[in-house]
Amino acid sequence: MEKSLRILEAVAAPGGPHRLAEVTAAAAVPKSSTFRILASLAEQGFVRQEGDGRYGVGPRLRGLSALVSGGEPASIGRILDELRQAAGGQTVHLALHSGRTVTYVRKLESEQPFRTASRVGMRMPLHTTAIGKSILAHLPEEEVRELLTATGLAPRTERTVTSKEALYAQLAEVRSRGFALDDEENEPSIRCIGAPVLGADGRPVGGVSITTVTFLVSREEIEAYAPALLAAARALAPLL
Template sequence: MKLNRTTLRTIDILKLVSKKPDGITLDEICEKLDLPKTSGYDIVTTLVQTGMIHVARGQKQRYTIGLTAYRIGINYTNNLDFISTIDPVLKAFSREVGKTVFFGIRSDDAIVYICKFEPENPIITTATVGTKNPIYCTSLGKAILAYSDEEETGQLMERITFKKHTERTIVTREELEKELERVRDKGYAFDARELEEHMECVGSPVFGQDGNVMGAISVSSLYKPTEDYDALGCLVRTKAAEISKLLGFLGKC
């Protein structure tokens, strides 16, 4: 799929400006993003007119994030109000299993970690709230993919660029499709040391009121050969079903 270059440049400018609370000049924007000044000026001027960025006029105009962009962000946050409902459940679940618990959502071909809860003596995990990981080698990603719309999943798989992170990483579409069949059969997914050599994760989908998969929860810990990961998967599946019901899902998980 061909992406629009101007749109991509606009997004890059917004990201850059959002990281500069004291403002940034047009020259600095063009230099950091390697943009022709005429293109940068046209985009920035449009963003100012729409309220996406704000201009402080002085000897040199400096740009900061605008009110419209802020309102969009607030609307996104408001749409995540369900987080306050699932937070205490996930926190208690982390204490119950003695492992790190995540809630994540899909962002194109990646997973974004929205919540993270750790037990009293946590094993350090590299994933933090707001970070992304590939959808095809995370238990969160597989759990979401397995229960997403079939056509949408097929289109997504065409865009995935498989990369080998460990010797166990799935690196072909065919392997991933077989894996998703196993996920549907069990109701939970594994990241069997596919992203990090020492970490094993188990994830299960969370459904919203409309019956669509809205995200997934996972449990992560250091890999132990003696651990019964299928038993852990059943626990995660049960907890995901409980959360789905809290969010208004009336179907069978």
């Protein structure tokens, strides 16, 4: 089941339909198993096989997505909008933890005339984003070590933390103050703070963040939004 879910995520990733080799690499599943699982998913309508050997999202998966989106509590949107207003109209993201990445599921654009490159459905590394680091900080230490060993710490900008020791120090700080900081580590000129949304068992199911551009909002200014961010994360917890 775990392999099938990873394959579904790979098929649904932006830029599709995807070739078998792409799905195999993204899902980290052997090629023979990927092909067999894709055939079963296609037969059930969750995946659509294109004529050129690529695989795309099938009608049953699209229907499932519509059911989930249509059933989302309206209060999620209200909480995110209230957070955006409390943060001076800055961009707000809601993301879910998805294996080795986070996936943006909601984005409220900034009221400022500047836009970030993020979009709903985009997957991001855990170690470069504020939401990702807030999630890592609340996972068991051994699980974090296994994740980082599997994924590495590839740089996305010249400010990305690529040392495990430095990242572990950041995660300890996140646990101490409650939120994480991405200071141009994922995208140049973009600074974010993020907090985890915890499930009933204390594990992070996702996170929420405030995103700003560095030439308009200083680090001190964005960190001043932390109380509103943490309140939003707590309010979202029973809704995810």
